[in-house]
Structure formats: structure tokens, C-alpha cells
Amino acid sequence: MINFIGEYKAKVDDKGRLVFPAAFKAICGESLAKGFVVKKTLFANCLEMYTYESWEKESEAVRSRLNFFNRDDERFWRAYTSSRTLVVPDEKLGRISIPKELLESVGIEKEAVFCGRDFKIEIWAKDSLDATNLSDDDYVALAEKTLG
Amino acid sequence: MINFIGEYKAKVDDKGRLVFPAAFKAICGESLAKGFVVKKTLFANCLEMYTYESWEKESEAVRSRLNFFNRDDERFWRAYTSSRTLVVPDEKLGRISIPKELLESVGIEKEAVFCGRDFKIEIWAKDSLDATNLSDDDYVALAEKTLG
């Protein structure tokens, strides 16, 4: 099981590519060649990135909870599988090319940040990320509410 | 189970590295090569450091209690996994390299102190630590209030 830990900045080049951080690359092993699924995060203004393998596992778990003879389930599945892309880091530099619609949807222009979240990686516009951090008090309150 | 005991000073070199104390290194065994997770402490102005193994155990326990289709759970996980880094002491000297954002966030510039806290290690800016120590009277009063 791969755990992504740490935050790494990256610049978007003139063709919309960004280098996947070397530290993450190093722990991926063979998963690297299978690529990653990138999609918009559900609640936050960022993208999320799964190894192909972990995406497969997660999406199967979701699918197993749905009934495709149910209208809403069918609509949910359509939305859930929308606006995704499969990316594979290139050989020499480890760059990934994310469609500009996805980058634009979360406000990524020049500076992006890869954030390790254990089982997934989030990709943020640097400015949005800075604005998103919780205060200590908010975090404690949230922890209490969530786990308390 | 590893218990870290004692306090050790360390200087930050020009590349932001500091040597992990030999006394701690000695009791880590194979855990050393797997590295440590360093993150900002919740209530105090210092960093905390867990063996990778103990971090993994803890974070999996937390994750297992979350539902990522719940908005607050999703926010909590983001905060919980923020401002972390994975460090591995280097072969020859046992130095660890902590991102300057983390060092700066707790005011570490030149002199740091590693403080053993049994299950974890705290890393303080020397000046902050001196200023933080409780007086004997305050400690006694707090003990009475907490456990008495």
C-alpha cells in the first residue's frame, strides 16, 4: 500500500504539463507505468489523483453500492465517472499532462502544489491552498466533531 | 515499542538539515531506514516526529473511521494530512532534511532541540523551548487538575 506524504510545488509549463514530484515517483514502483486517474475533488476546489490500482479498487467499492435500475444511482454514477483523465508520467522527466479544462476548473495557472494525502494526492492552485488552511481552533473543533 | 527519552541539541546546516541524535538512532533499529513522519504539533509551537510505522498505524485507524462522501470528514482528512513530511536519516551522518516551511512555521533557524516524549519526538526552536517550560508550581497545579 502506497502512502503519499508531503507537499511539493510544481510549475505548469507553456504546454500545460507539470512534473510529478520525484519523491512520489520513488515510492510508486511499477504503479508509475500504469498511471494515475485525475479528477475534480468532490467538496474542495482541487484535483485528486489516484494510482490506477487504487482507483480501480475504490470505484468498484462505490459501484457495488449502486443499483443501476435506480434512476438516481444511475445519474450519480454518470457524474462520478465524469471529468476524469488517465495520466502517465513521461519517461525522461516524469511530466504529466492534465487537460486544461481540469486545470482551469480548480484555478491552476502557473503554480501548483502536490499534496500527499496517504492513499491519494491532491493538486491545488498554490493560492487556493494557502487560503484553505484551517486555524488550529477550527481544526480542533472539526476533529472533535468528526472523531470525538 | 520504542520510547524516546532525553533532550538533544542540534544545529541546522546551510541546507536546512539537522542530525538526528545518535542516542535516538541507536534505539530505532530497522525503523530508522523506514524514516519518520514530521508534522506541526497541534497546540504547541513545535514539530513532532513519529516513526513511519507508528504513523501508519495511527493514520489508518483514523481513516477507517471516515466516510469520504461526508463533507466534514473530507475536510478533516485534509487538515489531518497537511503540513507533513517524510524524512529518512542519511547513511553516514544520520541527517534529516526538513522543508523550510515547516522549520519556519515553528521558528527554527539555527538551533533546534530534539525532545524525547516516549512515543514521539518533539523538535523545538531552542529559544521557544526555554520560554515554554512550566514553573514547578504550575506543573504541580496542572498535574493535580489533570490526573488528581
Added chain:
DNA sequence: AAATTTTTGTAAAAAAGTGTAAAAAATTGC
């Protein structure tokens, strides 16, 4: 089919990170 746009690939410069060596300081053993 030619020209343009888009995508993908290569190369070199800059920046960041990692490793080596030796001097200084601290610790340990005698």
C-alpha cells in the same frame, strides 16, 4: 495537400538536494 495548431519529445541551464571529508566538540574507556 499545405498550413496551423496541438501534442509529445529533447536538450541545456538553473536550482535544489544529497553525499563526502575533515575539523571541532563531546563522550567514553582506561
Added chain:
DNA sequence: GCAATTTTTTACACTTTTTTACAAAAATTT
């Protein structure tokens, strides 16, 4: 207490990663 060992500090060399710039190939449009 002094010598020997280990650890820590300092300084610098080297490697890797990232950035920038540009070239080749593929796809699309005119």
C-alpha cells in the same frame, strides 16, 4: 585526567531534480 572513540559541525563537491526553451511529430483545420 588523558587518550581514544564517537558524534556533531562546517565546508564544499557532486548528483539529481526542476525549470526553461526549443524541436519534432501528430492531429486538425483551411
